[in-house]
Amino acid sequence: MKFSPVLCSVIALGLASFAQAAEKPNIIILYADDLGYGDVGCYGATAVHTPNIDRLAREGLRFTDGHAAAATCTPSRYALLTGEYAWRKPGTGVLPGDAALIIDPQRTTLPSMLQKAGYATCAIGKWHLGLGQKGGVDWNGEIKPGPREIGFDYSFIMPATGDRVPCVYLENGRIANLDPKDPIQVSYDHKIGDEPTGKENPDLLKMQFSHGHDNTIVNGISRIGWMSGGKAARWNDETMADTLAKKAIGFIEQHKDQPFFLYFATHDIHVPRVPHPRFAGKTPLGPRGDVIDEVDDSFGQVLAALDRLKLADNTIVILSSDNGPVIDDGYKDQAVEKLDGHKPAGPLRGGKYTAWEGGTREPFIVRWPGHVKPGVSDALVCQVDFLASFAAFTNQSLPADAAPDSINVMPALLGESKTGRNVLIEQGGPLSVRQGLWKLIVAQKAPPRKVTLEDNDRPVRDTGAGGGLQLFNLADDLAETKNLAEQQTEKVKELNDILTKARADGRTR
Numbered sequence: 001m002k003f004s005p006v007l008c009s010v011i012a013l014g015l016a017s018f019a020q021a022a023e024k025p026n027i028i029i030l031y032a033d034d035l036g037y038g039d040v041g042c043y044g045a046t047a048v049h050t051p052n053i054d055r056l057a058r059e060g061l062r063f064t065d066g067h068a069a070a071a072t073c074t075p076s077r078y079a080l081l082t083g084e085y086a087w088r089k090p091g092t093g094v095l096p097g098d099a100a101l102i103i104d105p106q107r108t109t110l111p112s113m114l115q116k117a118g119y120a121t122c123a124i125g126k127w128h129l130g131l132g133q134k135g136g137v138d139w140n141g142e143i144k145p146g147p148r149e150i151g152f153d154y155s156f157i158m159p160a161t162g163d164r165v166p167c168v169y170l171e172n173g174r175i176a177n178l179d180p181k182d183p184i185q186v187s188y189d190h191k192i193g194d195e196p197t198g199k200e201n202p203d204l205l206k207m208q209f210s211h212g213h214d215n216t217i218v219n220g221i222s223r224i225g226w227m228s229g230g231k232a233a234r235w236n237d238e239t240m241a242d243t244l245a246k247k248a249i250g251f252i253e254q255h256k257d258q259p260f261f262l263y264f265a266t267h268d269i270h271v272p273r274v275p276h277p278r279f280a281g282k283t284p285l286g287p288r289g290d291v292i293d294e295v296d297d298s299f300g301q302v303l304a305a306l307d308r309l310k311l312a313d314n315t316i317v318i319l320s321s322d323n324g325p326v327i328d329d330g331y332k333d334q335a336v337e338k339l340d341g342h343k344p345a346g347p348l349r350g351g352k353y354t355a356w357e358g359g360t361r362e363p364f365i366v367r368w369p370g371h372v373k374p375g376v377s378d379a380l381v382c383q384v385d386f387l388a389s390f391a392a393f394t395n396q397s398l399p400a401d402a403a404p405d406s407i408n409v410m411p412a413l414l415g416e417s418k419t420g421r422n423v424l425i426e427q428g429g430p431l432s433v434r435q436g437l438w439k440l441i442v443a444q445k446a447p448p449r450k451v452t453l454e455d456n457d458r459p460v461r462d463t464g465a466g467g468g469l470q471l472f473n474l475a476d477d478l479a480e481t482k483n484l485a486e487q488q489t490e491k492v493k494e495l496n497d498i499l500t501k502a503r504a505d506g507r508t509r
Contacts, residue, residue: 024118024259025368026315027390028306029080030299031263032363033073033126033270036325038346039292040363047342048283048292052300056319056365061372061415066364067382068323071354071428073161074128076322076383077265078102081109081129081150083387083403087427088506096188097160097225098137099130105149108402110387112151114261117394120154122251123147125244125265127157131170139166139184139230142173152263156247158235162267163330165227167218167234169243177233184230191215191226198222207272213330221272221331237274240267241294245301252302256309264302265322268295271329285342286334288327313369318413320383321362326352349480355428355441355464356480372415379412379420380434388509389413404507423498423508429465433495439480440495441470469496 037043040050042057069079074095075086082103086092092102103109111121131137131146147155156171166186169176175184185192196204199214199222206220216226219237235243248264273287275294283289299319306312325344327335329352350356364381366372388406391398405425411417426432430443445468464470471485471492485492502508 024394025371026260026262026311027114027119028262028264028302028315028317029386030302030317030319031080031125031265032295032319032321033265033267034323034326034329034352035269035292035295035321035363036344036346036351037348037358037361037363038343039269039325040296042365043363044346045292045342047285047340048289050292050296052296052303053319053363053365055303056299056317056367059369059374060317060365060367061374061413062376063364063366063381064376064378065380065420066320066362067360067380067424067426068321068362069360069382069384069427071323071350071352071359071426073126073270073322074102075427076360077127077129079384079405080386081111081263082107083110083384083406083509085384085405085425085427085508087425087431088404095128095130095160097164097166098186098188099160100132100134100137101130101145101149103129103150105145107150108387108399109150110390111261111263113387113391113396113398114394115151115153117396118259119394120255120258120260121152121263122248122255122260123152123155123157123263123265124248124251125157126161126267126270127155127170127265128160131159137186139168139175139186140178140180143170143175144173146170146173148173154251156244158267161270162237162240163213163221163223163271165216165218165223165225166230167223167227168230169233169235175230175233178230179232182229182231184227184233186225186227188225193226193228195226195228197226207274208332209330210328210332211330213271219274221274237272238276241276241291241298245298248302249305252305252309252311256311266295266298268292268298271331271333273331273333273335284338284340286338288333288335289338289342316366316368316372318386319363319365324348324351324354324358324360324362347478350428350462350464353429353461353463355426355430355432355443356462357439357474357478359428360426366413366415368414375415377412377415377418379409379418380422380424380436381409381412381420382424385409385421404509406509425499425502425508429463431499432464433499435495435498437473437475438491438495439472439474440485440492440499441467441472442496442499443467443470471495
């Protein structure tokens with residue numbers, strides 16, 4: 001049989017495209033918010049339903065020692081995208097909704113590196129890394145710098161969190177559905193406009209606040225901060241999960257014929273926990289349990305799109321969370337009352353805001369059919385390593401000053417190695433040093449604390465701060481109950497010296 005030169009060229013071009021796709025698998029990060037180590041079925045939960053996350057675990061590699069870089073959201077996201085521990089950079093704590101962008105557009109980031117490697121890049125969902133320049137944001141025009149300036153071709157984001165104003169979506173740097181005749185104003189200093197607040201009008205609330213969260217009411221829920229205007233642009237909490245999943249799937253459909261990177265950062269299970277009616281009451285844990293089911297459904301929608309488009313085999317999917325669990329985080333949603341034996345952090349101590357393992361150790365799953373052998377890994381891995389790992393994976397060279405704390409752990413992520421990092425510095429208020437299964441919390445001894453009336457309105461958290469130097473051997477004390485600092489003084493010095501050097505050097509890579 002003879003083929004025409006034109007047909008041969010077409011076949012060759014098709015084979016070349018196939019080879020390129022095989023060399024550059026799509027990359028998706030499914031990033032939950034406040035999801036605890038023990039909040040999903042494959043990590044031991046029984047009171048909630050997470051069939052899609054459990055499916056990823058069955059089909060991929062489930063890590064038992066996978067970490068966010070910090071025990072709160074902004075620093076974890078900063079570290080994930082920049083490859084730098086956030087504790088190195090002042091101003092990377094939990095940001096207000098009107099903060100300026102905290103990532104320098106000139107630096108190498110995970111999305112900008114993948115852009116150079118030929119990937120289409122996209123950010124969907126929670127941002128919380130600041131927007132615009134210092135000195136204030138004009139919410140009624142183009143807002144930059146933002147996701148585009150640090151490497152995302154397309155973005156559809158929440159500026160900060162669900163409990164902070166402004167309660168709007170931004171699409172490629174502009175507020176979606178904004179009516180120019182109804183401009184938005186935002187303040188974190190004082191009340192603006194004449195809209196009701198939770199503090200002044202609690203009778204208008206469909207969910208009461210427990211502490212803070214008593215400013216402008218949007219969709220029957222009072223938030224942190226004040227806003228006015230933008231009525232047509234305001235989000236609906238109940239439909240948020242579906243809105244974000246739809247945008248993520250739209251990006252996948254649009255870029256199915258080229259390598260793409262999708263950073264899908266859901267709002268769930270952060271407060272306010274307001275599930276869609278089809279999830280409300282679905283679990284015995286109240287709204288917090290219901291939104292766990294909801295976030296699983298969001299991830300399931302993305303996985304179903306990969307199956308439908310026949311992209312699953314050529315897509316690396318990584319699932320994790322930005323920090324550990326929190327129960328009462330500002331709203332009266334019965335999360336504490338309805339725990340009923342459910343352990344959000346599983347066997348770990350602590351959660352969000354804390355230095356304990358429950359603050360940064362997260363559900364962490366990697367799936368790449370045909371390449372990652374399903375199973376369980378106890379390798380120590382961290383989200384700060386995504387930049388160096390995927391740079392090596394895509395044959396990209398990092399500038400010497402880029403990703404100062406990111407290490408190539410791709411062999412561990414793909415299951416080719418049983419070891420990941422040897423040393424990890426965890427940020428949970430005080431810093432902690434992990435070396436293998438040894439952990440040192442480097443905290444100060446706290447003076448006796450006076451209890452105030454305001455303390456009665458806030459949950460008391462066992463954060464690990466104020467306890468002085470605390471050393472644990474996680475091999476036989478995963479719950480961090482036996483402080484060995486006085487018995488193991490040489491190990492304390494060794495780990496403390498590691499932290500001192502990391503601070504002084506300004507890098508660990």
